[in-house]
Amino acid sequence: MSRILLIEDHERLAQLICKGLAGAGIAVDMVSRVDAAWAAIQQLPYQAMILDRGLPDGDGLTLLQKLRRAGQGLPCLVLTARDALHDRVEGLDAGADDYLAKPFAMDEMVARVKALLRRPVVLNALDPSYGGLTLRPDTGVLWHGENSVALSPAEMQIMLLFLRNQEDVVRRSALEAAAWGLSEAVTPNALDVALHRIRRKLIAIGSRYKIVNVRGHGYALREHAGAQ
Template sequence: MNRILLVEDHERLARLICKGLLGAGIAVDVIGRIDAAWAAIQQLPYQAVILDRGLPDGDGLILLRRLRTAGIGLPCLVLTARDALHDRVEGLDAGADDYLPKPFAMDEMIARAKALLRRPVIQRSLDPSYGDLTLRVDAGVLWRGGNSVALSPTEAQVMLLLMRNHDEVVRRTALEAAAWGLSEAVTPNALDVALHRIRRKLLTIGARHKIVNVRGHGYALRENDVAQ
């Protein structure tokens, strides 16, 4: 399922937008602050962002400029009550793909969101490699040389975050968010089950890597000195 990040601090409006997007088969996470939205984009593979300008910690265009400066071409629809010509020009100049002034018709917003999802996301590779491991995210396949193993969508997202941050400790909450999103309730042992399955699959393809539990901090993907 496509997943959009909605950066909107107005709770009632955010609920209405979420209801509309979910009804159209689009998953959505809601965040109301710029820094938290930036952190979420680093953790989760969103296909688009819907961005309000009037946020508690500043103009939403701050986040948009930060994304574009970092080379992240995540498609962006700006929703705002600022509908003057110079406001729209400012948003587009900051890197917005579309601009919809408030108030708006929900059907139009959904149609514009779907249009965003048809655009390619130009950013870092979605198929990371680490050592002799390569992850094909869309196919859900982990490769080592000529050996491969299938991963579930949840396992693929966990492995994606670990590979992008290889040798670094990734917090448990970040892995849960990557696998299940920010809106879904996660059972206490769901991540443990996913990690157990990934570890077994790494052994299956003879990988020289292991997922290490750094007690009290999180997990890290590291390469062994000797192949198993």
């Protein structure tokens, strides 16, 4: 299932958008501020975002410009009450992929988001690798040399986060958010179960790296102490 980020401070509208997209099989995480959106994008590998312009802590375009300067090619639909030509041009110049003025029909919103999700994103298409491990997000398969193992969607998102952070510690909350999103309820032991399964799969493909618990801080992908 595709997962996108919605940045919209109008609660009722945000709920309607979430419901409409969920009906089309698209999972949505919702935030209402620029700073919260930036933090969420650093944690999770979203496939697209819907961005409102008028947010409590600033113009949504400032977030978009910051992302583009950082080399982040996340497809973006700018959503706003402004429909003047210069406003549309301003949004596209800031790096938006599409522009939709309020009010809008939900069918059109869903169609535009689906179109964004079909666009290839070169910066996100690379297979993340570290320590001899390579993850192919398009197939959900983790490789070590000629050995491979399939990961569940949650396991894949967790492994993506570990590979991107290399040997740095990743907090438990970040792993849970990566696997199940910001708004989805997670049972207390869901992450422990997922980590147990990934550890077994790393052993099965002969990886010299394992997931270790860094007490009081989180988890990290580290090399076996006795590995050659």
